[in-house]
Amino acid sequence: MNTLYQETFGEGDRHLVLLHGWGLNAEVWRYTAERLAPQFCLHLIDLPGYGRSEGFGAMTLAEMAEAVLAVMPPKASLMGWSLGGLVASQIALSAPQRVEKLITVASSPCFTAQENWPGIRPDVLQGFQHQLSEDFQRTVERFLALQTMGSDSARQDARLLKSVVLNLPMPPAAVLNGGLEILRTADLRQPMTKLTLPVLRIYGALDGLVPRKVVPLLDALLPDSRSEIIEKAAHAPFISHSDAFCELVASFLITE
Numbered sequence: 001m002n003t004l005y006q007e008t009f010g011e012g013d014r015h016l017v018l019l020h021g022w023g024l025n026a027e028v029w030r031y032t033a034e035r036l037a038p039q040f041c042l043h044l045i046d047l048p049g050y051g052r053s054e055g056f057g058a059m060t061l062a063e064m065a066e067a068v069l070a071v072m073p074p075k076a077s078l079m080g081w082s083l084g085g086l087v088a089s090q091i092a093l094s095a096p097q098r099v100e101k102l103i104t105v106a107s108s109p110c111f112t113a114q115e116n117w118p119g120i121r122p123d124v125l126q127g128f129q130h131q132l133s134e135d136f137q138r139t140v141e142r143f144l145a146l147q148t149m150g151s152d153s154a155r156q157d158a159r160l161l162k163s164v165v166l167n168l169p170m171p172p173a174a175v176l177n178g179g180l181e182i183l184r185t186a187d188l189r190q191p192m193t194k195l196t197l198p199v200l201r202i203y204g205a206l207d208g209l210v211p212r213k214v215v216p217l218l219d220a221l222l223p224d225s226r227s228e229i230i231e232k233a234a235h236a237p238f239i240s241h242s243d244a245f246c247e248l249v250a251s252f253l254i255t256e
Contacts, residue, residue: 002048002053002054002055002056003053003070003071004045004046004047004048004053004067004068004070004071005026005045005046005051005052005053006043006044006045006046006071007026007043007044008041008042008043008044009033009037009041009042010033010036010037010038010039010040010041010042011037011038011039011040011041012039012040012041013041014039014040014041014077014253014254015040015041015043015073015075015076015077015100016036016040016041016042016043016076016077016078016079016253017043017045017068017072017073017076017077017078017079017088018032018033018042018043018044018045018079018080018084019045019047019068019078019079019080019081019084019085019087019088020046020047020050020051020081020083020084021081021082021083021084021106021147022082022083022143022176022179022180022183023050023140023143023144023165023171023176023179024050024051024161024164024165025046025047025050025051025052025164025165025168026044026045026046026051027044027051027164027167027168028081028161028164028236028239029042029044029081029238030044031239031242032238032242032245032246032249035242035246036246036249036250039250039253039254040250040253043072043073043076045068045071045072047064047067047068047083047084047087048063048064048067048175049171049172049174049175049178050171050175051168051169051171052168052169054169056175057172057174057175057178058174058175058177058178058179058181059175059178060178060182061086061087061090061182061186062090062094064087064090064182065087065090065091065094066094068087068091069091069094069095069098072091072098074098075097075098075099075100076098076099076100077099077100077101077102077103077253078091078092078099078101078102078103079102079103079104079105079249080103080104080105080107081105081106081107081236081238082105082106082107082147082209082210082235083107083179083182083183084105084107085104085105085106085107085108086107086109086111086182086183086186086188088102088103088104089102089104089107089109089188089192090188092195092197093188093191093192093194093195096195096196096197099197100197100198101197101198101199101200101252101253102195102197102198102199102200103199103200103201103202103249103252103253104199104200104201104202105202105237105238105245106202106203106204106207106209106210106235106236106237107201107210108210108214108218109186109187109188109189109191109192109218110186110187110188110189111125111183111184111186111209111210112125112183112184112185112187117214117217118211118213118214118217119210119211119214120183120209122184125180125183125184126184128142128143128180129177129180129181129184132173132176132177132180137170140165140170140176141162144158144161144162144165145158146208146209146235147161147209147234147235147236148161148234148235148236148239148240149206149208149234150206150207150208150234151204151206151232151233151234151236151240152232152240153239153240154234157234157236157239157240160239161236161239189221192221192222193221193222195222195225196224198225198226198252199222199224199225199226200225200226200227200228200248200249200252201215201218201222201225201226201227201228202227202228202229202230202237202245202248202249203215203227203228203229203230203233203237204229204230204233204234204235204236204237204240205229205230205231205232205233206232206233206234207233207234207235208234208235209235210235212229215227215229226252228248230244230245230248
């Protein structure tokens, strides 16, 4: 049976599992994890089929959550970025007894734009799915460029994201397509209203994939959760604004 790649380091008995976004791997969290390591025990996991977690095919959101649950500590906080935020949310819904606190980063319980709901246009995601079969690497690079667009450090951030992808095995096209399918179809808005554990949602003010217009709608839908918007950040606020980001995360995990 295939198992997920996991790396554990850090101090203390507060466990934090970090889940990356589409097309990437756990190395995207490296700098953030090193900053948090003096206060927390970090668990960096490559999602099924990504990075060093090889040998997996396309999965549903529920299957992906189950795979992560199988390797994470018995009780931990979860932090998921983008697609990883959906996986972390699904874990909190399916096994709330295993989750202390939930942090979603530049993520949405429903990524696809709908009537009265801001998000990514369905045709854009379908276009990426089509382009994957045409020009695999260029499609991934385009998506990475979208994630940093708008921030002051966009070019530098895009280079970092690209290096994270290229330094490890590229996910198979079927895995990437499956991830896009999750982004296109998943809708956890109503299930999330039943969560009772502490939730922090972090956004980038300039994010083109999870627009800030979604924040007040989720504030109303999930009134017990807390939202923070990092100004001048795009879809990767933990890279472009690491000081502010790590401060938010640490204070939430320690004091709330």
